[in-house]
Amino acid sequence: MKMNKLRSMFWSLCAVLLLQGCIGAPARTSAPVRQPGPTVPPPVEPAAAPGEARVRVYEPPQVALAAPLHSKAVQALLERSEQQRLESDLDGAVTTIERALRLESRNAHLWNRLAHLRYEQGRRTLAAELAAKSNALAARDLGLKRDNWLLIAAARRSVGDARGARDAERKARTLY
């Protein structure tokens, strides 16, 4: 009885080992060769701050507006325009951006700035048109396009076009 039990255990063990052998990876036939050069540690994602949950599946991360590389002249005018805006001189800020656009008329970021300024001035329809113009020149700058669509959405909503606003927001959401 005891012998039978031992035998069945032995055969069971053999069967399990056999099965494992079939499913598992083939045994290595030679020793691994060490790769020369320093090993690069894999990129480590920063740990989430305590209390901050990352739910990627449902909410894609915010695409930050990539800081565009402007020429020195345009950068100076952008800074000046921003200064004017902070001083509540919106007309001056608009004039400065228009001046920058004369230097670089196909710079989509400048059209976007102009759109924001016009929005701030309450000229919502014009703001939306300027944002659309910025989109037409933005090529693959998704962050900028997203910002333009959000501005268009806000402009449309402010003039009572809720459906148009939703369309624009939908467009913005696709740009990641």
Next chain:
Amino acid sequence: MARTPTKKRRPAARSGTRAKKPRRRGVSRPRGRVKRRWLARLIAFGFLFSLVAGVYVLYLDHTVRTKFEGKRWAVPARVYGRPLELYAGARLTGEQLQAELRRLGYRKVAHPRQPASWSQSGSRFLIRTRNFQFWDGAEPEQYIDLRLDGGRVAHLSQADGAELALLRLEAPEIGSIYPAHNEDRVLVRRDQLPPGLVTALLAVEDRTFHEHHGVDPRGIARALWANLRAGALVQGGSTLTQQLIKNFYLTRERTLWRKLNEAVMALLLDARYGKDEILGAYANEIYLGQDGSRAIHGFGLASDFYFNRPLGELDLARQALLVALVRGPSYYDPRRNPKRARKRRDLVLRLLAEQGAISQAEARHAAAQPLGVTDQRGRGRGNFPAFMDLVRRQLHRDYREEDLTSEGLRIFTTLDPWVQAHAEEALGDRLGKLEKWNKLPAGKLEGSAVVVDAQGAEVLALVGGRKARFAGFNRALDAVRPIGSLIKPVVYLAALMEPARYTLVTPLEDTGLTIRGGDGKAWTPRNYDRKEHGQVPLHRALANSYNLSTVRLGMDMGLGRVADLLRELGISRPVEPVPAMLLGALSLSPLEVAQLYQGFAGGGFYSPLRAIREVLDAEGRPLQRYPLTVRQAVPGEAVYLLNRNLQEVVSEGTGKGLDRFLPSALKVAGKTGTTDGLRDSWFAGFTGDKVAVVWVGRDDNRPAGLTGGTGALQVWGDMMRRIAPLSLELISPEGVETVWVEPHSMMRSGEGCEGARPFPFIKGSAPRIHSSCSRGGESGLGGFLRDLFQ
């Protein structure tokens, strides 16, 4: 209470008068009475005379005061072109920079120490700029170091090495809007008058100005004596005050009465106002020259007119010349009579030296200088008449004529003098050559050109005719002529906006047809080569400007649709929707065509063309801006397809002739236009930064003998070659994909398949059936699945 005394007094007064009369009669004697009567009459007469004279003097005083204290002059609006922006990376050649500095009256020197001067060493420029008041603030005076390399600004900094991101040179003045009496002036304040000029003026015209009271009897005597001695009129006896009165208040007639008025008014003016005020008024009123119908008044404008620089920058010799002109601007005109002017100027210098105002050495040095008069004339209406005409028309929408001619407004426009100069030259040169090469009668061809900024819609240049400086018929605005095939892109755009029906490769029938209009008349269009081309893909029909396929396409789209699209793109002129419209029976001006094509260049965004940026008042306060606006008129995807097709027009179609003028790397889009009997020759097109339209034809509307390709295209090409524009790099919109297509079968193909070409399609509109070539490289299942899902 108050009435009682009045009632009491009245009878007393009456009784008093009655009582006096008999008493007077009672005391008179016969001999003495006659004497006294005469005396009384004399006194009465004297009194009456004094009264009348007094009233008259009061009247004169009132006249003097009213005009002197009110707005003294109608100050014309001054019009400026665009300022040149300098920054690292800006496209700029040495030639262009030099031209701009010359236009602004900057002096080329070895070491720039004064504002408005510059030096050059190879491609390095050191420039001392002037300060200038713009709409958005002052651009301060700066000393800059600028280096050019390969047609661009390679380096810009302050001369001491400090960083400088960008700066604007002053806006060049391009004209003024002066009133019907043609007086033009630039006001200067008394403190802006250079002391040297004042000294010279007083030394020559009125030595005792600061001592006399408006009239100088000793001066008159001295002048009389001098004139007697010389036997001619060499010296005038009028004081500056009298001269001012004469110009300011009185007519030019030479009568004793006027002389008397002049003297009295001079005394009154001197009594009422300070010497400085009188001198300031004189400096602005004095007539100093003539420019066609424009009268040059005041030292401020004269300095600009003769020397192209502000009064404060004049040296002694130039100041002396201005003073010399006071005596006779026409007789001593330094442009027409330089010898006479020089003699008079040297006399002024001698007088100054004699009176000790300057040293003998200074006088000699100044006398050795040339007159220094520029050849730039006619900045009033002369230099850019067509553009100024446009500016006036746009201003008249917002301002009254009298405000423009009298309020001293400063108007900042979009004119780029560099582009304008090249457009004028290209048109003038080419028209002559076209006449010669095509054996056309000389001097009959006319033309016009418009150049517009592609994105900002600013009008950069406007040429109204072959003689661009001649203010005649402004063809750029007023020659409203049939536009021929320039309309075709609108027809094709209407089709491309319906991607489910039309793509660039959709086959069109280029076969004859007859259309009956509403009036029952039959219209049978023909191709330019009188042939039928059978089935042609849409893009080839436009590139080769086929008429038959275009008419079929337009009739399919609907005439109303094409007319609506024209309106959407900014054509406000009423459009009659008749079939002939599809081949350009529609008449437009070159400026309107520029508006239409700017819409294409702007990617389907409509921006109204602007010639004015800002208007400031006389004190430099902002009045009005004309901002940049856009409106999406047409979907960008369809316009992108159209623009690619318009590039094909230039690379392989009717616009191919441009390759004689432009470098092959420069991408351009455009369209030729020709009308019946070769009456009008058009070319409209755009590059990366500029839209330009050229019309060539005859004013009498007789056949000019040129097609769009053999006429206007040549001018366009020559003009663009000179302007050196940016290449047209089209940005593909999101909703457009590129698909390889086999040209014969119009089937979807693969890269590398024989004869296959990539075409842009609005997503979802590309051919779905694959040619055998494109399937060759793929597994059957992959191709099947792709076909299934596309």
